[in-house]
Every structure is written in C-alpha cells, then in structure tokens.
Amino acid sequence: MPEIDRVKYAQAAPRFNPALWNDLHTDKKNIRKSIQIHSNCYAYVVNNRISEDKYSFPVPGINGKISEGEQLRHKLFPILFTSRGSIRAGAVQDGLIPIDKNEKVPEGYYLAALFVRPGVFFMGGFHWYRLDADDQGNLFWTHKPGNTKARDTDESGQKIVDLRKAERGYALPQFGGYFLIPQNGMRFDPPVPRL
Numbered sequence: 001m002p003e004i005d006r007v008k009y010a011q012a013a014p015r016f017n018p019a020l021w022n023d024l025h026t027d028k029k030n031i032r033k034s035i036q037i038h039s040n041c042y043a044y045v046v047n048n049r050i051s052e053d054k055y056s057f058p059v060p061g062i063n064g065k066i067s068e069g070e071q072l073r074h075k076l077f078p079i080l081f082t083s084r085g086s087i088r089a090g091a092v093q094d095g096l097i098p099i100d101k102n103e104k105v106p107e108g109y110y111l112a113a114l115f116v117r118p119g120v121f122f123m124g125g126f127h128w129y130r131l132d133a134d135d136q137g138n139l140f141w142t143h144k145p146g147n148t149k150a151r152d153t154d155e156s157g158q159k160i161v162d163l164r165k166a167e168r169g170y171a172l173p174q175f176g177g178y179f180l181i182p183q184n185g186m187r188f189d190p191p192v193p194r195l
Helices: 041-045 068-080 084-094
Strands: 097-099 109-117 125-133 139-142 174-182
Touching: 041 125, 084 097, 084 109, 084 174
Parallel strands: none
Antiparallel strands: 097 174, 109 125, 109 174, 125 139
C-alpha cells in the first residue's frame, strides 16, 4: 500500500460525525428505520445514509442503470465472487475515481481507500475507509464495519492516523486502491434491493 499525501485532501475531507450513523434503536418498532443497521462501509464511504430496510447494504457497482432483477444479480456477484478487480470495477461504475499517490487532486473531492479479501461464496470480502477531519483540521481514517458503529479506531482500539499500520482484524490483505469521491457524496440510483 503506497503512502499518500493526506494533506492534499484536507480541504474536502468530511467532518467525522458518528452521531449521523450510530443510531441503533433498541425498540423493535424503529429498528427497521435504523441508519446504523442498513448502512455498511460502502454507504458510509460515499456518505449515503440508508434508513429503509428494503434499501440496505449497497455493494460497488449497484449505481448502474439496470433493471431490478439485474440489480439483485449484480449485488450478489461481488458477494459470491469477490476480487480486487470486480470491486474496483463496480466502484468506478458508480462514479468513484481511482487515483495513484502522485495524481493532482481535483477540488471538491475527498479520499477513500479499499481493502479486499478475494474469495467465493461469502469467503471473500471488502472494506472501505474514508479520510475524515475533526473540527481542528486533524486528518484520520474512519470506517463503518457492516451494521456496527462508524468509528475512527481500528480493531485494536487505536485511532487510525496511518492506514498502513491499522489493525484490520478480519483478513483483508489486498490493498484495492485509493479513490476520490465528490464532496457532497453519492446517492444510489436505482435503490438498493435487500437480499
């Protein structure tokens, strides 16, 4: 994983605000509307809070203009056959811009990073991180594993300042690349069907 000049991305870095994502309702009446339950790492990294049961857990590539039946097939593909190439291709299809560490940063974009565990039939996986800032302008990486809370710490409880040194816990050995995302985030269109 190459080192990247995070300061280039400071202007557009989202402010870390976990309260927008960590809304787990304990009563059964409201749990179906929980952003925490229905938004995964991909929804978090593109800043698209999902609060309806039928739209939960998007995967890279779902934003294409395809029929509802094709959406379900496309949603299943990365889960059944996860590879660095398939996740990257899906993210690009959705509008994320892959970059290398030396590229000029366009104004109005923030930085995300992808990690992948290649595999088939739920043995593979992917996880996204987002470069955020606090109110003082300090930069650090944040993420939202599955339906758990958005956080700025790794699996060992350490704040993620250097993503290369973060403890990722569940084996995600392949660095999938850095991506730029528009500062106002992205919306999934058509809606994400629930599996």
